[in-house]
Amino acid sequence: METLDPRVRLVWITGALVTAGVLALLGFGVRRFGVPFPETAIVGVVTLAAVAGVVLALLRYRVWRFEVRGDSLYLVRGVLTRTDTSVPFVRVQHVDTRRGPVERAVGLASVVVYTAGTRGADITIPGLTPERARTLRERLRDLATESELDAV
């Protein structure tokens, strides 16, 4: 099973810190308007959110794995809820690579697999090097096309 690039933790941690920052802004903003939240409580909550976010990011990295199997793409992810996902190649509509701003700063990319399903409409594999993302995308596309032709 393939694991993600360790740098993806930076991406996730950045996300967690941004969320904590937004919470802090909200908390202090609300205080400005007169709601009596004690300052220590806001700081406490924000710190808790930040710490939880960081811990989750680290744990999430340890769980995330994927594998290109015979007829499907298999992923394992999730800390609180462990999800095993199997995407049959014959159901893959198209595959994209995507690079968000934080990803680009860290030098990573994601691959997004689109199906016609609703819950699994798009499956994202984050934390890949741009080179790996490109080869994976092309591999998945080939497998998807092959599976369509693969009939009697």
Add this chain to the structure above:
Amino acid sequence: MTRLHPLSALTDAVQRALQFGSFALFASIMLSGPLGAVDFLPALLLAPLGALLGAGYAVARYLRFEYELGPEHLVVTSGVFSRQEREIPLRRIQNVDVSRSLVQRALGLATVRFETAGGSATEAELDAVGAEDAERLRHEVGERVRTVRDGERSTGAAVADDVGAVGTGGAAGATGTKGATDESKYVDSSTDTRAETLYEISPGDLLVLSAISFRPGAIAAPVFGAPFVGDAVTEGGLLLFRFLGGGREGGATDPLAAAFTAFVGLVAFAIAVWVASAALTYARYYDFRLERVADELRYERGLLGRYSGTVPLEKVQTVSVGENVAMRRLGYATLSVETAGYAPGSNRAGGAETTIPLAARGRVLDLARDLQPFGEPTFERPPTRARRRYAIRYALVSVGLAALVFGASLLWTPLPAVAAVVPLFGLALAPVAARAKWRHRGYDERERAVLTRSGFWYRNTRVVPYYRLQTVFTRRTIFQRRWDLASLTADTASTTSIVGGDATAHDIDGDAADGLRERLLDRLREDLSERRRGSRGRSERGRSGTGGRRDGRGPTDDAGDEVGDGTGTAEGSGL
């Protein structure tokens, strides 16, 4: 190019005049009153001015809206300020829906909506045309769509369109251009399409349905009615209290009287919701009928407004049989189909169509089997440890509620701390509830489809044919991992999966879940290749016009065409 019906301009004008006029009135009141910017009398002129503007706009829209039905396209030009011309290729049209509100019925109008495959909104809307024109349009578009599609099919490789008709055994899907003999029994007299009535709700069933259904919107009724009848209810409650209580006067400070009145109020509320719900259901499903026309299911319903919609059979993803507690006791059930495509018009609940609102369970199962064959299911329930898990969960909820009530009683003195005991009664009910929940959950891996079932108050049994499977997930929450349980979800292309729930086998054994996931993927592959082989064989033999498949396959034989945009596994589509 034809215009819409002139009366629609009138109704639209009235509507917009009221809209613009009242907005202008509000604005003028605001301007002259609190804002004090303008004097009152001149400000009042804004209202009729606004109304005129509204009416004028409606008339302009009417004059600028034209449509034309050509042999291969439907062309609609519209727009007052920004002109828009839209050309819709007929082969993209999946459904033609005709709806008639109460006002429209009085005036002889109807609104026609055209929906296309995979579109995110109604592709074109003719609001409103004459009633006969609407039916004619639907009929003509239907015929031309079929002609175009058949033309494509005979030139391109075969996309199997075997639609072994329900009960008649003939391929009702063979259209006029192939010259197939008319094999369906019924001819719809008004539109002369080969329509076969599958189901009509009987008055008795409609009453039963109204009595046992719950419409969430019904809650609005007592909420809005409370100001009017609230006093009467409290007076009535007090009277009843005095009558039953003998000597007690039931003054304002009598807690028992207050509790009793509150109880009476609650009962009145429940009754109001029930009556409103029944009325809404009755009006919604009045004269519900389900027909099959070629390769579509068509339903019609409504007491005040009359609505009709179509379900193209090839878009059907899953079939579900729903039964609430009352239905199970009485031997009734509901049938719904879930389709791919995203067009939630006013008549669609996001892709799930109720094809049979209520019928005897046997009848519902028969029709479900016509759409997707499956035998007598034997459900595999979750392991017994799941029951213990549910019991613990319910017990925790009871304790949690008790703690909440206790905490609230500390903060709010009128609430006695003893009230915290009430939720604790739930502890006794926890094992019963757990057993009920467990009993109605399960899955069944069958030859052509997988069935999942869950729910006590409303039990939903979903049939997912293997060739409709998309992604398969197994989920394990922290708690499930402790019990070595997992939930498996079979994703499909139907759009209700997000809101209405999906085909999930809840709380199955952890190892069994992984095995099941692998097997489902295998079956998907096998089922798809079998269909391809089968359809190629059929196209080589040539169309014989009689329902070919005798292996119990359902009428929807399009191989894996889950979203009608030709991607995925549409064989012969120019690969």
